Amino acid sequence: MSFGKRPELTAPPEFFYNEDEARKYSQNSRMMEIQGEMAERAIELLELPEDESKLILDIGCGSGLSGAALEEAGHYWVGMDISDAMLNVARDREVEGDLILSDMGQGVPFRPGSFDGAISISALQWLCNADKRTHKPVQRLYRFFSSLYGVLDNGSRAVFQFYPADQGQTDLIMQQAKRAGFNGGLVIDFPESSKAKKYYLVLVVGGKSNPIMPQPLTNIHSNSVEYTERPQDRRRALAGGKTKSVKDWIQDKKDRRRRQGKDTKHDSKYTGRKRSSKF
Amino acid sequence: MKLFTHNMLTSKMIRNVQVGYPLKLCASEVKITPTDFRPGFLSKVIPKIDWTVLVEAVNSVGNTEPLPPALAEDYDKNDDFLRKAHHALFEIEIEVITGEMECPETGRKFPIQNGVPNMLVNEDEV
Numbered sequence: 001m002s003f004g005k006r007p008e009l010t011a012p013p014e015f016f017y018n019e020d021e022a023r024k025y026s027q028n029s030r031m032m033e034i035q036g037e038m039a040e041r042a043i044e045l046l047e048l049p050e051d052e053s054k055l056i057l058d059i060g061c062g063s064g065l066s067g068a069a070l071e072e073a074g075h076y077w078v079g080m081d082i083s084d085a086m087l088n089v090a091r092d093r094e095v096e097g098d099l100i101l102s103d104m105g106q107g108v109p110f111r112p113g114s115f116d117g118a119i120s121i122s123a124l125q126w127l128c129n130a131d132k133r134t135h136k137p138v139q140r141l142y143r144f145f146s147s148l149y150g151v152l153d154n155g156s157r158a159v160f161q162f163y164p165a166d167q168g169q170t171d172l173i174m175q176q177a178k179r180a181g182f183n184g185g186l187v188i189d190f191p192e193s194s195k196a197k198k199y200y201l202v203l204v205v206g207g208k209s210n211p212i213m214p215q216p217l218t219n220i221h222s223n224s225v226e227y228t229e230r231p232q233d234r235r236r237a238l239a240g241g242k243t244k245s246v247k248d249w250i251q252d253k254k255d256r257r258r259r260q261g262k263d264t265k266h267d268s269k270y271t272g273r274k275r276s277s278k279f
Numbered sequence: 280m281k282l283f284t285h286n287m288l289t290s291k292m293i294r295n296v297q298v299g300y301p302l303k304l305c306a307s308e309v310k311i312t313p314t315d316f317r318p319g320f321l322s323k324v325i326p327k328i329d330w331t332v333l334v335e336a337v338n339s340v341g342n343t344e345p346l347p348p349a350l351a352e353d354y355d356k357n358d359d360f361l362r363k364a365h366h367a368l369f370e371i372e373i374e375v376i377t378g379e380m381e382c383p384e385t386g387r388k389f390p391i392q393n394g395v396p397n398m399l400v401n402e403d404e405v
Contacts, residue, residue: 053320055327076320078284080398087395096314098284102398106405107292109398111300114287114327134402143405147292 006165012131017062017083025063026089032065035121038198039066042119042159043073045187045202045214054116057151058097059104059160060123064090067097070119078115080104105140107147117156118148124162124201128169141173145180145203152205158182160201173201183209189217247272280396282336283368286328288396290382290389293404299382301332306378306391309340314369321365322355328368337367 007016024031048054054075058066061079063086070077077097081087087099102109105127127144128137148158164170170186177184182203190196204211244252250272257264290299330350337346346367351360378391387404390397 053317053323055324076324078287082399088393091393091395098281099395100280100284100288100398101392101395106400109289109292109299110287111289111329132402143292 006125006163008126008129012129013126014082014084017086019085022063022083022085022089025065025086026093035062035065036069038121038161039069039119040073041189041198041217042066042121042161042200043069043075045159045200046117046119046157047214048075048117055114057108057110057115057118059108059118059120059148060126061090061097061099062086062121064093064095064097064099066119066121067095071096080108104144105135107143108151109147110151112150113153114151115156116153118152118158120158120160120162122161122163124160124173125164125169128165128172137172138176141176142179145177145182149181149205154206156205157184158203158205160203162199162201164199170199177201177203181205183207183211185211185213187214187216191216192218280373280391280394281369282333282340282371282373283324283328284396285336285373285380286333286368288380288398290385290387290398292398293382293385293387293400296382296384299384301329301335301383302380302389303383304336304339304373304378304380306340306373308374308378309343310372310374311343311366311370312372314365316362316365318355318358318361321361321368324368325350325354325364328364333364333367337371340371340373343367343371 010016025035026032046056051074056070056075056077058070058077058079061067061077061081062083064079067077067079067090078100079090079095079097080100080102082101082103084101087101090099100109104123127141129135130137152158162173164173174186182205184201184203187200187202189198189200202213251267254264254267254271285302285304288302290296290302293299334346334348337343343366344363346363347360351357354360354364372394373391374394380389380391380396381387382389387400
């Protein structure tokens with residue numbers, strides 16, 4: 001994921017996860033470790049009976065990092081993803097699970113009761129975006145959840161690790177999941193830490209309307225991923241910590257525009273000067 | 280794509296499609312990849328499988344031993360049967376570049392590219 005900006009605001013997922021981005025998911029060890037840990041936690045939250053192989057659907061399987069965690073836990077999986085490039089990486093890694101190219105917002109294309117559970121790592125927040133003129137987040141979320149409800153066995157669970165942009169998104173997602181018939185709620189791991197904090201949406205097919213949720217993790221154990229501090233303002237730090245004056249800033253900006261061949265007003269003694277109070 | 284996945288896939292996301300199952304499989308080339316035989320897991324998967332559809336799928340790709348036409352009653356204890364089912368479900372892989380699946384109701388085609396079925400539909404189809 002790129003720093004700073006939320007990736008779902010930059011481009012639709014099938015374009016954002018291109019060859020370059022996909023390569024990171026097989027080479028960047030920090031990224032792979034975090035994805036793997038989140039997948040392990042999601043599998044734990046499925047609370048499947050021990051020592052039994054199950055059929056799990058991996059939604060937004062990407063390059064198959066979460067699939068590797070499923071294989072390790074002894075489960076068989078089928079993965080769906082909208083990015084061709086990510087699926088290519090998965091295929092090159094010769095994952096055990098089967099892959100299909102599909103858009104979760106168009107529904108989950110399987111027969112009723114196919115799976116014993118579903119996991120999804122860092123994918124759900126993409127559904128809250130309208131990337132095409134015809135996209136309606138509410139409609140796409142509902143279509144996704146209602147079709148997912150159908151393909152899961154009674155009593156099974158779906159666990160989503162996701163990055164909500166704000167409370168509104170979380171509410172929207174919960175509303176549509178409940179409307180589709182799911183019970184369940186949020187498990188927030190490490191709620192005190194702004195960096196290690198992780199949101200897991202745990203949905204249950206059938207059962208009580210207010211099921212007992214698994215306990216969130218609170219202590220950051222020693223083997224968790226180390227995060228390094230990012231400088232607050234990288235550009236200022238690069239400029240040697242000095243703040244530019246307004247005049248310099250405007251001049252720099254005009255020079256930049258000229259270099260780019262854009263239409264720019266000529267420089268004069270008035271450039272970057274305050275307007276007089278009479279103006 | 281393994282035949283197990285074909286057995287589970289539908290085209291129900293297309294508007295006005297009622298069942299969307301089974302998808303008609305058109306593929307001539309297959310690759311056999313040996314995978315671990317797990318009888319315990321398999322006997323739990325088999326009840327989810329539409330056996331008739333699987334038999335037809337195996338016949339359509341040809342090139343391999345046909346399956347028993349009906350599900351054996353004692354399938355969970357019948358090792359020979361389980362091995363055949365395992366082979367059909369998890370070892371036969373559709374690897375072709377030109378393969379496709381077809382929605383039984385609308386005739387919409389889903390291409391299989393490099394072994395990955397493309398189930399994306401246009402926005403006006405959902």
